[in-house]
Amino acid sequence: MRAVVFTSEGRLALEERAQPTPGRKEILIKTAAVGICGTDTHVLDGEFEGTVFPLVPGHEATGTIVALGEAVNDGVFDFQIGDHVAINPSTTCGECEFCLNGHQNLCRFWNGLGVVASDGASQEYFTAPASNVFKLKPETDIYEAALIEPLACAIRGWDVLPRRMGDHVLVYGAGTMGLLMAQLATRAGAATVSIVDLNEARLVTAEECGIAHRFISADDADREKWDVVIDCTGNIRAIEDALTRVKPAGFFQDFGVAPADRTAQFSPFRVYRDEISIVGTMAVLNSFGRAVEMFEAGAINAKAMISHSYVLDDYEQALAQFRKGEGRKLQIRPHDTESRVLIP
DSSP: OEEEEEEETTEEEEEEOOOOOOOTTEEEEEEEEEEOOHHHHHHHTTOSTTOOSSBOOOOEEEEEEEEEOTTTTSSSOOOOTTOEEEEOOEEOOSOSHHHHTTOGGGOTTOEEBTTSSBOOSSBSEEEEEGGGEEEOOTTSOTTGGGGHHHHHHHHHHHHTSOOOTTOEEEEEOOSHHHHHHHHHHHHTTOSEEEEEOSOHHHHHHHHHTTOOEEESSGGGSSOSOEEEEEEOSOOHHHHHHHHTTEEEEEEEEEOSOOOTTOOOOOOHHHHHHTTOEEEEOOSOSSOHHHHHHHHHTTOSOOGGGEEEEEOGGGHHHHHHHHHTTOSSEEEEOTTOSSOEESOO
């Protein structure tokens, strides 16, 4: 079979590999779709903590079960060959302080499939622990469902934010994560949802996703402050601006991934005087199953969010397009015969 491999920092190749064999409690999956994410670029660039090369990337994945390890169904599971599934890429040690205290997403030995030391889904077939595999309904679009993993991250984001009826919410960034956080805001009780992005094409996508208030700058909005402000850009200037938009007693969430060595300036006095809460959020924590439920309940407009699909041969082209910020969500579909533009 064929696989995209990050051979070393800054280098990738398309390789022929033997099809993997599932371990005792593992499942072998034929990849349907895998989304390209900013994490993939950080991994390739050597910016992600703990990555071990060579590594097959790809952590936003769906597929079809083709083989089961001998003990997969010995307990609570009832997986069958042919089931359509989504995969939670996060694996943890289960033994450290944070795992034992219910903060598995902060595990000191956290290992994401396609991110740290275990191969991901940018290949024709891959294996995953049975406990990380979630069944999809037969009628669920298996390609669009690759958005379930980032949706699980967004749900975790809302888990650490207040979900109060009538709040006004402002989101910075109309990429995949910003669109997901904004679409979930109404489910969390928001009275209004606004989104800011310098890329006007992304604001068009936001409109298609039902976000009523869309701006190039928050200065263009009809209000000055919001109860909840969420940065999904990781851009320092955006973060600094976003912090000034939070109402007294409001919440700011640092959702986007900023470079590890960068710092942002803000007024500690204002955080003190106005009782501003600043919260972070990391990956997935007990939210993947809920993401499947929310996705299948139609909580997001998945069709509007995916603009391109690429075959494995065009992975490098897809990554270059992602870095330029062109298109919407980009996917790799290893068993397609050609790359396609889904939304011009």
